[in-house]
Amino acid sequence: MPNDDARLNELLEELSHLATETVTPDRGDLDLLSTTDLVRAMNAEDRTVPDAVATRSTEIAAAVDGITDRFRRGGRLIYFGAGTAGRVGVLDASECPPTFGTDPGMVVGLIAGGEVAIRSAVEDAEDDTEAAAASLRELELSERDTVVGISASGRTPYVVGGLEFAREVGALTIAISSNEGSATGAVADIAIEIVTGPEFVSGSTRLKSGTSQKLVVNMLTTLSMIKLGKTYRGVMVDLIATNEKLRARSVRTVMQLSGAGVDEAAAALGAAGGSVKLALLIVMTGAPIEKAAPALESAGGVLRDAIAALR
Structure with missing residues (x-):
């Protein structure tokens, strides 16, 4: 089967030039190392x-x-x-x-x-x-x-x-x-x-x-x-609250970024339909939902720009 042999030789030649396929000589004793030494050796590789x-x-x-x-x-x-x-x-x-x-x-x-x-x-x-x-x-x-x-x-x-x-x-x-x-x-x-x-x-x-x-x-x-404005001050503000943990995180996010108390943050999230970004805009500017929602849309969803527009 000459064609198969030729293809095999071609593949072997290709693999010989790939860094990811290289065999490192000092790996020959891996099976003899202690578990702790194995962990350290692998971690040293990963750090590169x-x-x-x-x-x-x-x-x-x-x-x-x-x-x-x-x-x-x-x-x-x-x-x-x-x-x-x-x-x-x-x-x-x-x-x-x-x-x-x-x-x-x-x-x-x-x-x-x-x-x-x-x-x-x-x-x-x-x-x-x-x-x-x-x-x-x-x-x-x-x-x-x-x-x-x-x-x-x-x-x-x-x-x-x-x-x-x-x-x-x-x-x-x-x-x-x-x-x-x-x-x-x-x-x-x-x-x-x-x-x-x-x-x-x-x-x-x-x-x-x-x-x-x-x-x-x-x-x-x-x-x-x-x-794209999906974060604000390094925090996720477009997350989807699909469980209790994420709903609590939404309240906590509004509190942390705006300085609001728990009741104010929860109320703003309720008015904003659960949108952290919109709730933050309401709390941080004092704008009602009727004004905050279109402002956020006009800003392309970028909270920082929407805040600037309403202040």
Whole structure:
């Protein structure tokens, strides 16, 4: 089977150039170390990740600005990847509605193999070059959207295919990988290539590579939401109070940021229909709901600007 042999040799050659696949000689005695020494050794490796992420601050900032601009135009942020990389995107997307009060369709996570792949491996799904494009078509991807392809190796066919399709549509394309000169970076508008080096367990890219991906997606959504006015003085003010803990946090947030007492904060939240941001505007300016609500809307939901307009 010469064709199969040729393809195998090609893949082996590709893997030999990936930092994430490198075997570190001093890892040969891991199974002989005490548990405490194992913890210390792995923790030492993990501490290198934030520094690696910091080397790509310029690219990450450009990505945040691009995402924010498209959000303001009604666009969406769509993550996609395979395996761990796909799960990182799905996790970040699922956290945005409760954290920032966003519509579930504003940040979307796609994973090779579909939802079943969130919990179980789907064999060969990452090798399908057309699957991501098909999912993006179903979402009716447009030039107002941003797509973020996540791949530790930077060569995952599922991610490369999705990024290529997204560029054809005119969407902003961002590639997150753990190897320089990646195939995904080559087809993206912004390449965030964070070289985390050999993994603690060779080839297990759910470790340092996965951690770097999580740190980056945290910044992409959190910082774009800050720029959209979803926070005030470093506090979440667009959270959705869906349980007792979050309802108590809403009251506490109004109290902390406005200096109001518990009764005043609770009353303002009641008048504002549970909206922390609107309740804060009422308490901090003394404006009635009839005046505060349109002021907040006119300010594009930015509390600081709405306060300034009513004072």
